Amino acid sequence: ISEFHAKGVLTATTDIEKAVRESEISFICVGTPSQANGKLDLAGIKHVCEQIGAVLKTKDTFHIVATRSTILPGTSADVITPALEAASGKKVGVDFGVATNPEFLREGTAIKDFLNPPMTVFGVSEGRSEAMMRDLYSWVPAELFAVPIYAAEMVKYACNSFHALKVAFANEIGTLCKNAG
Numbered sequence: 321i322s323e324f325h326a327k328g329v330l331t332a333t334t335d336i337e338k339a340v341r342e343s344e345i346s347f348i349c350v351g352t353p354s355q356a357n358g359k360l361d362l363a364g365i366k367h368v369c370e371q372i373g374a375v376l377k378t379k380d381t382f383h384i385v386a387t388r389s390t391i392l393p394g395t396s397a398d399v400i401t402p403a404l405e406a407a408s409g410k411k412v413g414v415d416f417g418v419a420t421n422p423e424f425l426r427e428g429t430a431i432k433d434f435l436n437p438p439m440t441v442f443g444v445s446e447g448r449s450e451a452m453m454r455d456l457y458s459w460v461p462a463e464l465f466a467v468p469i470y471a472a473e474m475v476k477y478a479c480n481s482f483h484a485l486k487v488a489f490a491n492e493i494g495t496l497c498k499n500a501g
């Protein structure tokens with residue numbers, strides 16, 4: 321981090337206006353904790369979309385808003401796009417793009433997983449966003465999959481469900497083995 325910061329390649333800011341104005345893609349990476357009823361709490365995502373949308377209102381160049389957070393299929397269409405359009409007064413696919421770019425990172429090996437992913441998936445709203453996302457990930461050694469947004473959201477949810485299933489299965493086998501001595 322220090323090396324890339326010194327080179328001017330990596331910067332950090334808490335100024336959302338500066339961050340959006342001086343970039344082509346904004347990544348939403350906020351928590352989506354479970355509520356008491358089991359549903360995901362999307363308040364953080366909606367709040368960030370409203371902040372980004374307020375800056376997009378006066379930005380003249382095309383900008384992509386890409387979600388990395390775990391979200392249910394349909395969230396981009398039902399929550400993210402409406403929040404961005406309402407705050408910006410602009411139209412997705414015309415004035416800005418929406419994408420979902422799920423992460424597949426494991427604790428303890430996140431940097432290795434990011435640099436050498438088994439695949440990179442991104443769902444995009446239209447062709448200009450796809451071209452920009454492909455350019456962003458042109459260095460990735462794995463295959464890139466550009467799919468409709470809903471499909472990318474579903475891929476992430478399916479992968480999370482499959483990993484949870486493997487843990488539950490291992491726990492059940494462990495219980496059987498323990499009981500069998």
